[in-house]
Structures are given as C-alpha cells and as structure tokens.
Amino acid sequence: MIKAVIIDDEINAQSLLEKTLDRYLPNRVNIVAKCNGVDAGVLAIKKHEPDLVFLDIQMPEKNGFELFKYFKVIKFEVIFTTAYDKFGIKAIKRSALDYLLKPINHLELAEAIRKYEKKDEGNSAQRKLSLLLENLNVNDQNVSKIAFPTLEGFELIHTNQILYCKAESNYCRIKKIDSTAKLASKTLKFVEELLPVNSFNRIHKSYVINLNYVVRYNKADKEIELTNGEKLPVSFRKEEEFINAILQDH
Template sequence: MIRAVIIDDETHCTQRLAGLLDRYCKQSVWVAGTFDNVDDAVAGVAALKPELVFLDIQLHEQTGFDLLGRLPQIDFEVIFTTAYDNYAIQAFKFSAVDYLLKPIDPDDLLQAIVRLQKILDQRQLTEKFNTLLHNLKTTDNTSKKITVATNKGLLFLQVSDITRCQSDVNYTTIYLKDKQQIMVAKTLKDFEDMLTDHNFFRIHNSHLINMDCIKSYHKGKGGYVTLNDNTSLEVSTRRRDLFLKKVEEM
C-alpha cells in the first residue's frame, strides 16, 4: 500500500482526486492526509512521511516548487497536478513520476500509479539485493538481516534485534528488542526455517525465541522461560528435552 498525501488549494480538486483514488486505486494507494497551503504541507509531509505526494503547482500565492525547496530532503515520489501545462518541463526537472492535467482523467491516474508502483518495486528489489549481498559477505550470524513484507512495505531487520516470534494462525508477530511489534503474513514455520541456524529455537507451537535473549528457565512439566524483556513463555513438554540440550550447547 502506497502512503500518499494530496496538496492542493482547491477543495473540490482534492475531493475529486481522493474520490478517484478510492474508486480505482483503493487496494494500492492510501491517502494519509490532505493540505491546502505550503506551510501546513511542509509540517504534514515531515509528520506523515509519505511515499507519494500529489502536488498542485499553484498553492495560493506560492507554488509546489516553493514547498519542495523548503524540505530538507525529498525522499518521496511526486506526481504534479495542475491546470497549466506550461509548467510541465519545470515539473519533470524535479523528477516527477508523472504530470496530471486537471480535471484528472481516471485512465491517466491509473497509468501514473502503475508507473509509480514499478519504481517502488524496483527500489525494494535493490534493497533486497543489498540485503542478500550483506548476508553473503558477513560470517557473523548476529549481523545477518532478514527481509519481511508488511502492509506498509518491506522491512530489513537485523536478526540480533529480534527477541521472539509468536504465531497467530497464518500470521506471525515479530517482537524486537526496542519493543516494536511487527505482524507479517507468514507462518511461524517460515521463520523457524529462516532463524534456526541463527540461535533461535521453537519452544512451543506458538513461540520461537532468540536463545540469546533468555534470562532464566523455570522447571516444571515443560517449564517456562523468562526473556530479557520479562516475558514468560511456556516450553511445551514435547520440546523440553531438545530445548535443554540446546541450552547445554550454548
């Protein structure tokens, strides 16, 4: 899902574009916010961190170029929207993904989103490839990275930053040392296959833990472990002996 904002000083234009996106691009674009002047837009872009900005050229007495000039960095794609085609050459000098004339035609909008998606997909492919090269070059397991796909895009996680993974049927929640929680549309078995060689162990049908994050083990029928973040998790009876053997090998 592409996180977008619309910046336009005409309310009816903002409403039309938002309506077209909701009707034709609902599965691929999410409008996180709308702004009608440069000052509010500068603050909004900084807060919302969009991947895409639909930017009107004329914004009251200022322009979309004034907005871009005030940003410390432009780390999003831009689709300019305007009624004035004489701005086109200047717009593309800012590396706009596309340029849409008002009133915006649905087919032109769809084509622009398709082109944008290809750019974003290629960017993610580059990041995936860089992660692969990183993992091939390093022999230190704690420095390895994994790529996980979320509903907001790809995340590249350091294996050593993961405390545990918890199953929720066909989804898995990843718990990080900084207390972030990330839900991923993969099974716990997928992560077990990825992480077992990196000192992770599945102590239960629902729990895969980073053995380096164990604070203590408490005996019982299966017993339970307490992790460094004070989370206590049951060790299944079936997995207990293998778990204790793993502990001895540490």
C-alpha cells in the first residue's frame, strides 16, 4: 500500500481527497498524515517517510513549492493539487511531474496513482523536483530545460538544443541541433504546449520549429530552410502567423 501525506490548507479539500481515495481506490493508498501548511508537512514527511505527497500549491503562509527547501534529498514522489490552472502548471508539466486540478476528478486521480505505481525507478523524485525548481526560477518565455516523456521514462533537453519537433501519429520526434533525435511518447500538440512561445512556432500540422535556427523562407515553394540544411513545409493556414513571428522577433 502507498503511504501518503496530504498537505492542503483547506480542511474540506483534505477530507474530499481522502474520501475519494477510499471510495475509488480502496486499499491502494494509506493517508498517514493531513497537514494544513508547509511547516506541518515537513514535520509529517520527516516523521512518516511517505512514498507520496499530495501537495497544494497556493497556501496562505508558504506556497507549496517552498516545501523542497527543507530537504537535501527528496525520496518521496509528489502529486500537486491546485485550483489555479495557470499557477506553476507549465513548470510542473515541463518537469514531468503530475498534478490534479481541483475539484479533483476521481478518474484523473486514479490515473495519477496508476502512473505512480508504474513509475520508472530511474525517474527519481530528486531529479524531477530539481528540474521543477530550475524551471520555476527562469522566465516563462525562456525555459532552460524540459523533461519530455518517453517510453523509457523522460528525456531532459535544453530548449536551445531543439531544431524542430515532428508529429508521428500519437508520438512526437524531437530533432536536435546535433542531428540526434528523441521520440516523445506524447502528441505534437502536447509537446508544443511545453515549449516557450517566443522561440517556437507551429508551421504545419506536422511541424513545430525553433525560430532561432531558420536560415531562410522560400515564399514561392512555401518552405523554410534550417541551419542544418533541412527544408520543411509551411502550410497555407500557418504562413501568416509564421511570417509575423519571424518579422516581430527576428
């Protein structure tokens, strides 16, 4: 059974999460402590050494992200819970961490627990949370690293190493400037949402490109050429948006 701690300043939210777990995931999760803030949560984690922490983000005294300052080594996994769908969510997604939006849906909760149970041991909480803190400390438009989900776990890639991303059915191939490629186990749309919008642009239903590596645009052929010599198509529907992007920022 998974040993878990809930950290949330709302007593009703604590109770609802515990009841939802009991009802829909019986005998899967044992809640060993419920805390109403970061300080109490730190004490509970050190006392009970849980496998999993359900952590609210927006709390009055200290925000949930501050919890990690109190641990040199993080041995527990985290599922963030929040009513604020924009507060830190991009940084959480970029770090391959799980989150649930309030009010918590029991199906999404079950999926989060399933993912925890199937987690790759190589995807340590320490690595993911270190990446989260790094992503929180940079401007949202200039994210340094993103953790892309793969079939094996996740791949950490600097955004400035990405040349373009290509849709491959329900997967996405990430082409890097060193000519290597990584296959993300998510759709191009999912990957696009992780990328900083000031550097990346969707030019076609199958391609998102890094604007920093565009060498030229052939308007007649509707093709761009990248620094590695590759040529990619620009769709008619995306042409105006693409031209505006390169004229505005480049």
